[in-house]
Amino acid sequence: MAHFEKASSITEWLDQRLAITTVKKVMALEYWIPKNINFLWAMGMVLAFTFALLTISGIFLLMYYQPNVDTAFDSVNYTIMSEVGFGWLWRHIHGVAASVVFLIIYIHMFTGIYYGSYKKGREMIWLSGMLLFVVFSAEAFSGYMLPWGQMSYWAGMVITNLFEGFSPDIAGGIMNAPGLVEWIRGDYVPGQAFLSRFFMLHVLLLPLVIIGLIGLHFAALRIPHVNNQDGEEFDYHEAAKLYKEGKTKESKVIPFQPVFLSKDVFVLGVYLIFFFYLVFYHFNFAMDPVNFDPADGLKTPAHIYPEWYFLWSYEILRPFPKDPGLIAFGFAQVAFFLLPFLDKSDTVAPANRRGLFKYWFWIMIVDMIVLTVMGKLPPQGIWNHIGLVAAVVFIALFVSLPWVTKNENRA
Amino acid sequence: MSNRRDFMGIALGGFTALAGGLPALYAMKRSWDPLPSVKAAGFTEVDLSTIPENELITEKWRGKPIFILKKSADMPQDPRDVVAGGARYHVSIGLCTHLGCIPAYFPGEKKFKCACHGGEFDASGKNTFGPPPKPLVIPPFKVDGNKIVLGEAGPEYLEMQKSGIA
Numbered sequence: 001m002a003h004f005e006k007a008s009s010i011t012e013w014l015d016q017r018l019a020i021t022t023v024k025k026v027m028a029l030e031y032w033i034p035k036n037i038n039f040l041w042a043m044g045m046v047l048a049f050t051f052a053l054l055t056i057s058g059i060f061l062l063m064y065y066q067p068n069v070d071t072a073f074d075s076v077n078y079t080i081m082s083e084v085g086f087g088w089l090w091r092h093i094h095g096v097a098a099s100v101v102f103l104i105i106y107i108h109m110f111t112g113i114y115y116g117s118y119k120k121g122r123e124m125i126w127l128s129g130m131l132l133f134v135v136f137s138a139e140a141f142s143g144y145m146l147p148w149g150q151m152s153y154w155a156g157m158v159i160t161n162l163f164e165g166f167s168p169d170i171a172g173g174i175m176n177a178p179g180l181v182e183w184i185r186g187d188y189v190p191g192q193a194f195l196s197r198f199f200m201l202h203v204l205l206l207p208l209v210i211i212g213l214i215g216l217h218f219a220a221l222r223i224p225h226v227n228n229q230d231g232e233e234f235d236y237h238e239a240a241k242l243y244k245e246g247k248t249k250e251s252k253v254i255p256f257q258p259v260f261l262s263k264d265v266f267v268l269g270v271y272l273i274f275f276f277y278l279v280f281y282h283f284n285f286a287m288d289p290v291n292f293d294p295a296d297g298l299k300t301p302a303h304i305y306p307e308w309y310f311l312w313s314y315e316i317l318r319p320f321p322k323d324p325g326l327i328a329f330g331f332a333q334v335a336f337f338l339l340p341f342l343d344k345s346d347t348v349a350p351a352n353r354r355g356l357f358k359y360w361f362w363i364m365i366v367d368m369i370v371l372t373v374m375g376k377l378p379p380q381g382i383w384n385h386i387g388l389v390a391a392v393v394f395i396a397l398f399v400s401l402p403w404v405t406k407n408e409n410r411a
Numbered sequence: 412m413s414n415r416r417d418f419m420g421i422a423l424g425g426f427t428a429l430a431g432g433l434p435a436l437y438a439m440k441r442s443w444d445p446l447p448s449v450k451a452a453g454f455t456e457v458d459l460s461t462i463p464e465n466e467l468i469t470e471k472w473r474g475k476p477i478f479i480l481k482k483s484a485d486m487p488q489d490p491r492d493v494v495a496g497g498a499r500y501h502v503s504i505g506l507c508t509h510l511g512c513i514p515a516y517f518p519g520e521k522k523f524k525c526a527c528h529g530g531e532f533d534a535s536g537k538n539t540f541g542p543p544p545k546p547l548v549i550p551p552f553k554v555d556g557n558k559i560v561l562g563e564a565g566p567e568y569l570e571m572q573k574s575g576i577a
Contacts, residue, residue, distance in 0.1 A: 187445050191449075
C-alpha cells in the first residue's frame, strides 16, 4: 500500500487519493484553446448544456409517464400536463430542447464544414460527431413515439416500414428482408410491444450510447486540438509556454478554464434567454397539433411529415419511386460521414478562401434549406418537381466533391 | 512466449464469442420477436351481403385496416376481384404499398389516393400513379357463402397466389 501523510485540508486529502489537482490541470486549467475563434466555437458547450436540460427534464417526465398503449396518451396530456405540479415545465423544456438541439447540431456541423475542421487529423472528431447526430436522431424518433398520438403512431408506421427494404423483385429479392419490420415492431402494426421497446431505447440504451459517444467526441479533440478561424497550424507547446510565462498577449492560446469558459458562458447565457423564451412563450412550435389526437390505427392523418430537422432527408426519399427513393435516402444518411474522404484538398481554411469549395458550401446550405421547405409542403404539382431537383442536386454535390476540391492542391 | 499468449487470448475470445456471444445474440433476437399471442392468427369474419355498392367498408384484421369495396356493374372487372354471392368485391389490406399509410377512397373518381406521398390506386387496388411499387395487397381469405373469412386461405385465394396476384 502506498504511503499516506496526514492531510491538512480536504483538498489535500482528496488530492492524495484522486490526484484532483492534476486532473483539474489536464482537463481545464492547462487545456489549451486557440484565441483566434468566434462565438460559433461555443456550440459544443451549448449542446452539452442542452443535453443536460434534456436529461433533467426527462427524469421528471419519467416519473409519471406510462409506457402503455391505453394510458400513455393520458399520462402525458392529462397527468403530466395538468396534474403534476410544474409537469408542463418539464414537458415544454423537453419538447423545445429536442427541437432546438438539432438547430444547434446543424450550426455546429456547418461550422465544422465551413472551417474545414473535419480533416487532416480531425477525422475522428467528425466521425464521432456524425455518429452522435445519428443516435440523437434515433433518440428523437423514439421519444416522438411515447405520447402515442396520431403522429407518433403514423411516424412509427412509416419509418419502421422503411426496413421492409427494396421490392422483392430487385436483385432476386436479396435486398428484401421479409419479417424484419414485424421483428422491429414485435407486432404486425405498432402496438404495445413497439411502444415498450421504443420506451426502453429512449430512456436507457440510446442515452447510454450518447454519453459514451460524447466522451469519444471530446477525447478525439485532444490530440489534433480545436481548429481556429484561419485553419492555422501552430505549436501548442510553444504557445502554452508563452502563456504560462505571463506573455498572454503574444500567446496564441488561452486556457479552457477560466478564460475560454467565461466566453462560452456568455454565449450560453444568450442562448438560454432564447431557449427559455421558446419554452415559456412559444413552445407550440415543438408540439404538433395532430399529435394531440390519440393514436388510431385505422385513420391516417391527412398529411404526414416529420419534425423540421428530418425534413431534408425525408424530401430526398419522397420524390423518387420506392427503390431509387430508398437508395437516395440511404445515401443521404451516410453522405456527411464521407466528407473527410470526399474532400481531396489538403487545405484547412474557411470555405470562402478555398476556390470552388466556397460555392459548393453555399449551394449545399441553400439546397438543404430548399429540401427542408419542400419536405413540409404537400406532395403536389410544382413542389414535387422542385423537391426532385433539390434531391438530385444534393446527391450530385457529394458525388462531385472530390473533383471540386482536387484542384486546390495545385495552388 | 507472445505466441502462446496470443493463442490463449484467441482461444478464450473465440470460446466466449461462440459459447456466450452467439447464444446471447440469438436470445436477444428471439426476445424481440412478436409474441405467440400476437402471432396467433386472428380470424375476422365479415358479412358481405349488407355492403352497399361503390362505398368503401373498412374492417380490422390483425390490427390492420382491410378495405372491402363492392363493385357496381359499370366498374371494370379484374382477376383480383373476390366473387361471393354473385357480386364482385375488391378486398385488400388498406395500407399503401409505399410506406403503409391508409389511402382514402374517392367514390366519384373510383380511386384510392394516399395523402402521404401522393400514390393512387384504381378500384381494383392496382397502383396507377406515384411511388407505390405494387398493387394493394390481398390478405388470405376464404369465401363462405355471403361471408368472407380473413386470415384463412381458401381455394380462391390459393388460385390468386398461384397466378401471382396475391
